[in-house]
Amino acid sequence: MQLIFEKSVPERKGFQVPKSDVSMKATIPGAYIRKIDCLWPEVSELDVVRHFTRLSNLNYSLDANFYPLGSCTMKYNPKFTEKAASIKGFANLHPVLPQLDGSLVQGGLEVLFEMDQLLSEITGMDNFTMQPLAGAHGELTGVMLMAAYHRAKGNKKKYIIIPDSAHGTNPASATIAGYDIVSVPTDKNGVLSLKDFEAKITDELAGVMLTSPNTLGIFNSNIDKIADAVHKVDGLMYYDGANLNALLGRARPGDLGFDIVHINLHKTFATPHGGGGPGAGPVGVKKSLSKFLPISRVIKKDDHTYALDYNYPESIGYVAPFYGNFSVILKAYAYILMLGKEGLREISDHAVLNANYIMARLKKYYDLPFDRTCMHECVFSASKQEKNGVHANDIAKFLIDKGFHPPTVYFPLIVKEAIMIEPTETESKQEMDPFIEAMIEAAQLSESHPDQFKDFPKNTPVSRPDEVKAAKDIICNHFLKK
């Protein structure tokens, strides 16, 4: 498809800038003025509408079909939450208005305060900050809180333990916050080995970052014992909330011994992922860490009004300019209000049921490295198919041709040829069965005609891209072509 720049026609306009109603034409001295033109396209509004509508048509989306992308929790995003976020009283609210007069933003502050309460109760924590702008940003905030805690206590801490099954963001976030990483292997049951783990604990342990259930979709029953061992050396337990969807109403990180949690609102609480964001990654802590939370914080005063409070001298400061990705928080708020206690609990029930159903139906066809009841997702390996030269990625491309978004492949890194499937609770048996059939067909085809896999996908707007060329001859700016 043409680029928007290739549709450009000199002097065509897509938007009429209002005529000036002031009589002056201001000028700026020449030294401060740009000499090289900005080459934004010259197109009409209809050109723009057609261009982006056609682009959207090239895109696979959750609204169109099943999206079992493991670890990403691609559940249906109810439409009414979009409506809630577009209400003018929120959408047009300037973030520094509270500096003029706190009474102007009581509604905005109420949402932030209520979400603090709701998320605290859901996760068993004492206080939340809504500031972090995505999951990884929440991780960084969480590790900064950990560092502030140890600094205040005069603890000399150097490293953080992270299992080898963790998301890449965990070690990246911990490193950025100034800690060394110690990796602990996964045992034959698919969980952190308690023995290996205890061997890595010293007085210099700052904390542990864990996803629970882990990225293999397994809940570690020893989680509380791990927490006890970590707390003995005054280490902190960090809960990566990427997989909270499996635990809603069944267990709370706070009760399991975690001190800090982040939640991906764009996963568990159904806010749309936007093709790569915006997300939101609120962080919750136990009381002992509350004083370190980012400022500002929202408080409810005795007269039932809300206010921003900056008076926390031990706070880690600002991690975002204001109060987080407010409109994302608002959507999650609306979603939680609709589901309520019973609805939230049903989420984990159905998410786990769906994942186990897919696992049961596919385990005859694919190698299952950890053959036990799973939680919200199951991880297969294409090792059987690989013997015929068919890799996890080939199966993914086959599924695209069948009209599905493929599962996550090659993650977690500890499973060779990993295929990670997370159906989420919003999918019915009728939506999952055709996917399962397609997976079975892929397994069978890998036996009968493995050579055919190199050609998939065939039905997409483009076939497999040359990734090596993309990285070698980098073209990432239309105006900088060689």
Place this chain on the structure above:
Amino acid sequence: MLKVIGAKSIDDLFLDIKSRHQPKSFNIPSGLSEFEVLERVRGIASKNDARLVSFLGAGFYDHYVPEAVTALTSRAEFYTAYTPYQPESSQGILQALYEYQSMIATLTNMDVVNASLYDGGTALYEAMMMAIRINRRKKIVMDGGVSPIYRKIIRSYTSNLDIEFKETPIVHGRADREAIKNILDDKTSAIILQNPNFFGSIDDHTDIIKQAHKLGILVIESVYPISLGILKTPGEMDADIVTGEGQSLGLSLNFGGPYLGFMATKEKYIRKMPGRIVGQTEDKNGRRCFVNTLQAREQHIRREKATSNICTNVALCAIQAAIFMSLLGKQGLKDLAQLNLDKAEFARKTLEKIEGVEVKRSSPTFNEFTICLPKKAKDVVEKMVQKGFAAGFPLSRYYPEMENYLLVAVTEKRTKDEIVLFANNLEGALCS
């Protein structure tokens, strides 16, 4: 389904969660219908006052968002997709992001752009970390004109790291050349500048950049995109890394987010840049297509050695900005920037006539400027709220010594009548 699984009940699937793991409480209110939720949220929204005539900026501006922007970004094909991990199913998002990158590149006159960071503040922090990765030095100089909000963000992130910070003052509204010259040395990794600066003054940093480069220092410029319809670009000044807040490119104010952090740099630094980068390539039939490229820099491959921990960014906001930039086009950007400039100039001249109001303006400004009042700005602003105006940003919030100073922004949305009424009311507020 349970039969296929071989379980008697759903509870059987949760046996790994032992009774000692059960929630101690789960006191969430009962669920509501969609209608009830929306009524409640509307009720809460009505407690906000978003109807004030706004002269508030401080880095976040009340620009008009064309309806086509909203309509196109509301397409579920964009907003209900995940990160484009499978390029064959994601050409829509990938091409839109490639176009976004190209548009930011030509806006700033830089070579390469990433596919977005969270916001202008975290983008500035990422730029600083990138500079440290490039020249492996640990001293950062920050000009006094950089947004105090961004400075606070950077300070938070670096409190556990061994980085030395130096701040230079501003004189007559602009970067203090003399102070900068004295502070830059061969241990300095980068100097951070902002144009227009927080107080609204515009500058040409070419001389500072030239001087920094002689010492192997990288220059980071934080910019306001709409101003670049007129102002000298960071590329023309030879800046090394450019960041900014893209909210003014078609995004609503949303009480603080989501916004759009953009970052651009020189081609030679592309491998040190954080975030996703969309690159052009060919499929096996030779057709042009787009992929996420240079992924070996990123956390999902490189883990603790990654250039950043960023994963989910703000792709939809970047696409929204791309739609806005397409609608505006080459001439529209110039016209919009000029209109902002003209209205601000009119407002400045109108306010200047009020007795006791002094416009601080030793160098030119774009659409925001600082005024000094004969009274505490905070008190005046509170009075102006009663008259229906968000009069500006009282600088005492971050500069206690500037009690009487007010930062006033004027976008294309403010009419002549509103500006005149604003001036009249301000005059009244100062008398009473």
